[in-house]
Amino acid sequence: MTSHRHAAAIVAAARSCVGTRFRVQGRLPGVGLDCIGVALVAAAAVGVRAVTPRYTLGGDGEAALDVALVALGCVVVAIPQPGDLLVAAPAAGRRHLGIVTPGGLVHAHAGLRRVVEAPVDPGWAIVAAWRFPDDRSGNQEG
Structure with missing residues (x-):
């Protein structure tokens, strides 16, 4: 699969x-x-709009994150x-979430x-990578 067209x-x-300063539940x-x-x-930059409930990224929050990403039309890559x-x-x-950049x-x-923008910490385990939908309907190309 190639990179996202956007x-x-x-x-x-x-x-x-x-x-921007770090703030729990900051939007x-x-x-x-x-x-x-x-x-x-980042999602808004490609027209994906979502309302996110309060959460924790651990325990049940991990499953909720997966459900939310699927509901947005994201796919695992x-x-x-x-x-x-x-x-x-x-x-x-x-669990922690970030946007992949060239660096x-x-x-x-x-x-x-x-x-921040920084290299991925080598001590972190990579759990999954997800791709935003190419359009609001959730269609993927490539």
Whole structure:
């Protein structure tokens, strides 16, 4: 499968969040974002709109994340490309979400208290990679 046809727009939207402070349940670029907030900004760049309930990325939250991604029309991909969503496990029982870029990942870094773009931490286990739908109907190309 090739990269998302709107990868550049997705990556640009995610990068526009870099520097925004980390805030749990944050949904406002420039004000406060968490990892789901960054993903929602990227999704909006390709016309995917979603309302996300409060959650935790661990335990039942992991299944809820999968259900939400499927409901948005996202599909699992074997090899993540720029513009894809990456679900990683920074520690046992924890999940984290970011947008793949040519140089790594844009994600809300709780430890640094801001959104960053950095290489994927080599200590993280990669759980899954998801691709946004190419259009609002959820159709995929490639």
